[in-house]
Amino acid sequence: MKCLPEDPYRLLPQELELIFAVRRGVCLYLSFANWLFDKTGQRDDADGSVDSVPTERLRAKQRFNSTYSLWVMANYLVAQCDLLLKGKDDTHLASVKPNFKFDPGKGFTRDLMLTLSYYADTLNSENSEGLRTVKQSDDILSVSRDFWKTVADKASALFPQTDPNLQIIVQTATFKYNEFVIQGFKVEYQAQAKATVWWSPVKEADIVSNDESVLQLKRLAHRIALYDVDRKMNPMCEFGTVYESVLLDGAPGTGKTMLMKFFITLLSSLSEQVGLQCVVRSLEASQVKSEWFGRSGRLVKEMTEAVTDPQSLGVLIADDVDLMVSNRDEPGTGGADRDILKGLMDFFSGVGTAFRGNYTSIAATNKPTATDDALRQRFVYRTIVRGPQSCEDFVDMTFLQLRRPAKFDLLDVGRGKYAPMSRKKSARVSAELKGTHKGSTWEDIGHYIEEIRHDNPFFTARSVKNALDVVIAKASDFDIPDNWFSDPSTFRTKPWDERIKMIRSLYTVKIDANMIMAALEEQRESEKRYELESYLKPRN
Known part of the structure; x- marks a missing residue:
């Protein structure tokens, strides 16, 4: 879906960044959903059918499966939007308060599709005056951040209602995807290790x-x-x-x-x-x-x-x-x-x-x-x-280059009218x-x-x-x-x-x-x- 209709022929850089972030987020969702599908025994319960819901016990597992996986995906996308907006003045960017029913447990494929449909509706939403919420390129990122923050909050609110035996599966586990780290029900986006530029200090x-x-x-x-x-x-x-x-x-x-x-x-x-x-x-x-x-x-x-x-x-x-x-x-x-x-x-x-x-x-x-x-x-x-331009400059340059042998009394140069490093610098x-x-x-x-x-x-x-x-x-x-x-x-x-x-x-x-x-x-x-x-x- 085109977020900004002004240019129907190509995607804007912000849209491309967001598309790749959403794609990675979907990959994270599917990875966690499949992992939990096996860890919670759903493959045996459902006879290999991912989206079948034959029992209340399986429904509870699917609900936890999708809730946790959507929580991971949402937190990742919030962190990505924050990174893409870093250094920008967000006081004039669009803001939304999404209102949708968050009720996972219909199978992790259907839960994902339904959440993404809510997301598309939010990007295409209008304000009270009938104007599109997204007016400029960076609005795409700010509105996306608001939406996925809401998804993460709604998912967090459902965790206390889930089976404690299911919670134990993830409570003691740590997952890392690049700088995105998940420890149980805690998530953090670790900054990339700062590249160190080594240089000789110069005063x-x-x-x-x-x-x-x-x-x-x-x-x-x-x-x-x-x-x-x-x-x-x-x-x-x-x-x-x-x-x-x-x-x-x-x-x-x-x-x-x-x-x-x-x-x-x-x-x-x-x-x-x-x-x-x-x-x-x-x-x-x-x-x-x-x-x-x-x-x-x-x-x-x-x-x-x-x-x-x-x-x-x-x-x-x-x-x-x-x-x-x-x-x-x-x-x-x-x-x-x-x-x-x-x-x-x-x-x-x-x-x-x-x-x-x-x-x-x-x-x-x-x-x-x-x-x-x-x-x-x-x-x-x-x-x-x-x-260096003047005689004094070249004297100073020569003196600085010979500082090491001078330390050991290996330098014997006669003194003239100009003493090395005595030139007054412009202030x-x-x-x-x-x-x-x-x-x-x-x-x-x-x-x-x-x-x-x-x-x-x-x-x-x-x-x-x-x-x-x-x-x-x-x-x-x-x-x-x-x-x-x-x-x-x-x-x-x-x-x-x-x-x-x-x-x-x-x-x-x-x-x-x-x-x-x-x-x-x-x-x-x-x-x-x-x-x-x-x-x-x-x-x-």
């Missing part, structure tokens, strides 16, 4: 140069750590200073991977201070590329769902993203590449996900033009990673947005964007949005006090409105037209560079 002092990238990643980690798990929202979202994605663009050997490790190390440390789990996922071709149709997309989705879990802090890492996802127009691009690209495009653009400020994603590339253009443009914050970033447009007005900004657009037709609204996101991030030119994380009473336990005022008091920079136009110019130059590199790229 700020271990990084040479790339000062602005270090500062921005440091501040992003601190802002994510202010996330309120009870409210499921980050107060920094009110200011727009947490963002979903960062692209590190630089030549090989400039320190992109080091910056990623630094961010993971810092966010992990902060998550321990605030008492939340830090979920880290590393997107690698060997983990997600599959020859099976649709499997790559599913694996990417599992990773992104783990990172966006509203009960934790998270980061998705994609090193060498140009090797992971090539331009869709490139020769040799296969189905797995398109599945991965589609999954990442949905993730970065926030489709179906309410950004709560508890996660981010960091990608790195040596060749940005080798990555799909639309995917590259979806990164909110793009920063150029240049690596501010707003200076990067100095321009020549002081005193400009709203109209000046509009004309400037129009001028850029005329010069480059590919400078779209997304390019403007990315530039403005950079302005917002750089205007937040302050560090979060350390005690806001270490001492809950200083910030995290205060009322929401008070926390907002405390954050506002840290601001010292106001966004002006000059900063906006300078950021637009940076974005313009960035787009020009990508366009030039793409033009000069060798073609097969």
Whole structure:
């Protein structure tokens, strides 16, 4: 049955997910029904006929058989719907209170068919105004969850009325299907074991140069750590200073991977201070590329769902993203590449996900033009990673590489005017947005964007949005006090409105037209560079 009639030619992703979940639920039902059919001796009582009801004793067994099997199936489908709705704002989704007669015991085939007919009626139901209950795709999941929760509750209410000798059969048994675990009359959905990403911890002092990238990643980690798990929202979202994605663009050997490790190390440390789990996922071709149709997309989705879990802090890492996802127009691009690209495009653009400020994603590339253009443009914050540039940078880099022999007095280098690791690092970033447009007005900004657009037709609204996101991030030119994380009473336990005022008091920079136009110019130059590199790229 089509749940949404707007598109009669294909099933929506939510419908496909639900169909597979229902199919697995039916398999669970039949598996338990057949198991109980043998364990309760019904095969002997019914002479091999599953649906015959010759005696009251057999009717009681069939009633328990179907009740327990439907209870298992219903709980499984409730858990599946919860997983599919995870991270989504369900306050505006449809809700139902199904009203149907739950009276199993007519044979497990008939009981299943009757329950599924009630389910179909619920999906096709109308409200008091005569309008369909299911109005949007996610309504299918919320209505399904309500229905199967009702089935589970009705089945639970019947257990006390069943024969205690039958209850003993399942009371001491444990069943497991993937993460779905049943112990007697208790059920739980165990979260998948968190994949551990092993990395060597990197501290700020271990990084040479790339000062602005270090500062921005440091501040992003601190802002994510202010996330309120009870409210499921980050107060920094009110200011727009947490963002979903960062692209590190630089030549090989400039320190992109080091910056990623630094961010993971810092966010992990902060998550321990605030008492939340830090979920880290590393997107690698060997983990997600599959020859099976649709499997790559599913694996990417599992990773992104783990990172966006509203009960934790998270980061998705994609090193060498140009090797992971090539331009869709490139020769040799296969189905797995398109599945991965589609999954990442949905993730970065926030489709179906309410950004709560508890996660981010960091990608790195040596060749940005080798990555799909639309995917590259979806990164909110793009920063150029240049690596060591000055004499002092190279002194520091050499010193850090020789730390181990230095520990054992195996290093003898004369001292000059510059002592290793004494270079003062930048503590501010707003200076990067100095321009020549002081005193400009709203109209000046509009004309400037129009001028850029005329010069480059590919400078779209997304390019403007990315530039403005950079302005917002750089205007937040302050560090979060350390005690806001270490001492809950200083910030995290205060009322929401008070926390907002405390954050506002840290601001010292106001966004002006000059900063906006300078950021637009940076974005313009960035787009020009990508366009030039793409033009000069060798073609097969």
